[in-house]
Amino acid sequence: MHKTLMALGTCLAMSPVMAATYCDSRGNSGSEWIAGVSVNGATQSTGSDGGYLNATGKTPFQLTGQGDRLELRPGFRNAQYVENWGAWIDFNQNGSFEASEKVLVGQGSTAVSAPITVPSGVAGTTRMRVQMRWGAAAQPCGSFGYGETEDYLVKLPDGSAQSAFPYSLALEPGFWVSRSGDLGDKLTLVVEQDGKRVLGRNAAGHLRDRYWNNASGSRYRVWLESYVDGGYKVASNIVAYQPGVTDRVLLSRDANQGSVSPSAAFQGSWVIARQGGETVRQPAQAGVPLQFAFTYGERYQVWAEASVNGKDEAISVPLSFREGFPSRYIDLEVEADFLLRHDGPVGVPLNWVIREDGVEVLRQPTAGAAQLRYPFQQGRTYKVWIEQAVGGELVQVSDAEYFSPGFTDLYQLTIGDNRQITRSGNLGDALTWVIEEEGDVVLERNAANELAYTHYRFDPAKGYRVWLTRFENGYYQRVSNVVRYGRAAEAYLPLYQLTVDANQILTRTGGTHTMLTWVIEQNGSIVLERLAENELSYRYYAYSANTRYRSWLKAYIDGRYQRVSPVVSY
DSSP states (O other): OHHHHHHHHHHHHTSHHHHOOOOOEEOOOSSEEEEEEEETTEEEEOOOOTTEEEOTTSOOEEOOSSSOEEEEEEEESSSOOOEEEEEEEOTTOSSSOOGGGEEEEEEESSOEEEEOOOOTTOOEEEEEEEEEESSSOOOSSEEOSSEEEEEEEEEEOOGGGOOOOSBOEEEEGGGEEEEOSOTTOOOEEEEEETTEEEEEEEOTTOSEEOOTTOOTTOOEEEEEEEEETTEEEEOBOOEEEOTTTTTSBOEEEETTTTEEEESSOOSSEEEEEETTSOEEEEEOOTTOOEEOOOOTTOEEEEEEEEEETTEEEEOBOOEEEETTSOSSOBOEEEOGGGOEEEOOOTTSOOEEEEEETTEEEEEEEOTTOSEEOOOOOTTOOEEEEEEEEETTEEEEOBOOEEEOTTTTTSBOEEEOTTOOEEEOSOTTOOOEEEEEETTEEEEEEEOTTOSEEOOOOOOTTSEEEEEEEEEETTEEEEOBOOEEEETTGGGSSOSSOEEEOTTOOEEEOOOOOTTOEEEEEETTEEEEEEEOTTOSEEOOTTOOTTOOEEEEEEEEETTEEEEOSOOEEO
């Protein structure tokens, strides 16, 4: 072992970065200094080091070649000063910091950051020099009056071994950002505005999120970070946008016609990018939809581009799709008593997929059925979705639902005629109302001090969902059923409320649906279906003690019978 270590030490000593002799650079750090250097979230914190710090003996920073980012943070003894920043990486490992190797230039009294673009064909470990300098532009060599220089090692990516980030981000209209992965994944959503980090928020409880303080004209970059080996590291691609520019045109796709239409006429180009293939630019004709021969099964991104201040800029959020994929996501819902229901097309082969505690336990054709009953177990965690074969591959074509019997149904929500939502539980329970409008969360409100709430910003042309969350295991999780109202609410439950008392009398709320029917289930088998249109309460005449009963209401809607109340058990 000793001989091996000695041989390794000899090899390191002969590496170009160790053999090279770099120019001197030193300042005076009595009043200001470099307090921290971060690469991809991995941070080295320092203090005043007499104007120069040689940190090449520390663990090298790792560059990936995909969305790498450098951040430098100042430290001050008393007053804060406007500092000039510079950073260089000796990519060609020739012992000098050339102008082409400058990766950051900045100015300010707070942290500065910049992306690192790694040239192709480089590998190995090399030196990075960072400098904070007052009164003049940063330079890689020489002495200066006030500030500090620090040297570090960076490990360059091996082009042949680079791998994709574990998570992917996609930009959506309204500057929403959706991510891959599951709820509960330990991630941080990072937002950068005009080169400065303005947000780092727990992303475990959301698969879609947005930054609410967007300012017109500012440039934003968004990515995910994860905590690995004692530091935060970039875990996704980076999406970028500029309010007032990127949202000038909204794109929509007609899957049947194979076309993409803009919300407004523009002069510029269509950009069509096929995953793993070439990017095509096609001149846009004012007001005319894009026609393109998209290949079935392939993934595409399409956006509009125009000249902005003399530079070609994206003037739309990219439209991402897979040719052959349904034009909209199927809406999957977990109803009362954990009945699964979807609104997907009847004539298309679809599959139910259920994962229990991270392990797939069911993959079953829907066979045209809109609902599924599965023996979900108390205390287990489930993820459920719908799949469809697209381009020879099974693709998720619905939203995914996450729930855990005994936890997701801790609280019950009901809705009144005036859209007032009432919850079970007690005042003081640490809960949050969540209001979703057309698939976007528009409000998260403390529910601890109220048992009822009405969301007054209501548009009857839009669909709404409401549920409760509670902070559990490091993120906010749903702890109630979901109630719907607004557009198309009749397609979902509950349309009626149903209760049962100690005398086994069922009582329903009012309503006038055609063929409204009581349904009585005894020990898992339906034993009675009785017309309920002319009665608000009912007791099953053959009730027997020590027998398990479940009851609900169904009605004839859109050509078929559908359950229109919660299930009550007694």
